[in-house]
Amino acid sequence: MMRRPLRTVSAFVAATLLLGCGHTPTGRHQLQFFPADQVAKMGQTAFVQMKQQTPIAQGDATSRYVACVAQSITAVVPKPQGGGKWDITVFKDDQVNAFALPGGGIGVYTGLLKAARTPDQLAAVIGHEIGHVQASHANARLSTQYATEAGLSLIQSLAGKNPEESRNIMAFLGMGAQVGILLPFSRADESEADLLGVQYMAQAGYDPREAIALWQNMQQIGGARPPTWLSTHPSSEQRIANLRAQLPQALKLYQPSRKPGCAPVR
Numbered sequence: 001m002m003r004r005p006l007r008t009v010s011a012f013v014a015a016t017l018l019l020g021c022g023h024t025p026t027g028r029h030q031l032q033f034f035p036a037d038q039v040a041k042m043g044q045t046a047f048v049q050m051k052q053q054t055p056i057a058q059g060d061a062t063s064r065y066v067a068c069v070a071q072s073i074t075a076v077v078p079k080p081q082g083g084g085k086w087d088i089t090v091f092k093d094d095q096v097n098a099f100a101l102p103g104g105g106i107g108v109y110t111g112l113l114k115a116a117r118t119p120d121q122l123a124a125v126i127g128h129e130i131g132h133v134q135a136s137h138a139n140a141r142l143s144t145q146y147a148t149e150a151g152l153s154l155i156q157s158l159a160g161k162n163p164e165e166s167r168n169i170m171a172f173l174g175m176g177a178q179v180g181i182l183l184p185f186s187r188a189d190e191s192e193a194d195l196l197g198v199q200y201m202a203q204a205g206y207d208p209r210e211a212i213a214l215w216q217n218m219q220q221i222g223g224a225r226p227p228t229w230l231s232t233h234p235s236s237e238q239r240i241a242n243l244r245a246q247l248p249q250a251l252k253l254y255q256p257s258r259k260p261g262c263a264p265v266r
């Protein structure tokens, strides 16, 4: 890559800091250089590609169950940041994984049900992934990359000219595991997605205490080959401790009577 003169870079970063900042739903200040609707469109394009390339479960008990849980959560969260609508797709794949993209695509792999064993635990994963979208974490990652490194090539890849770079874009959007690029979110992003996730699941009538059980399941089935979801989500005792600290607040939002009664698949 060509090195730009330091002065130009500094001016660029300064302009970015002035023009391209935003606040997340929890009030964090972060870089958001790209227009939200542009990032949403990129996410939607990536999701369409994903659906063309991976077998989809439709009309069976598993996909009805996952859709039931996911829809009860999307019913209580705002529309996706940047536009679009929530679109839940179940992929037939054994990997323990799920993701949500800017623009509203939510992908759940059938293998996830090995770790998310109850509707509440599945709600915890989906709530967490939606949290990443609503806090514009993909935009922040792209913006940081743009401001620090990839400048010109990133602009080219936004136009879809370079297949290698469009894999990178997908990784930044949150599909790292899908395109084979391990790109975990930062700890701060993870904590924020956890916080938003337990709020969403509780509002939808799912027991937020089950978010902790979910993490414990993930760690348990880890073994020699950790679940894909864990490999892009730093796991720690600290994280479970943070979730515990958030429980009193989340339990205030939790109204068990609103639970929609999605029956898990046995």
Ligand SMILES: [Zn+2]
Binding pocket: 128, 129, 132, 185, 190, 193, 233
């Ligand atoms: Zn996450």
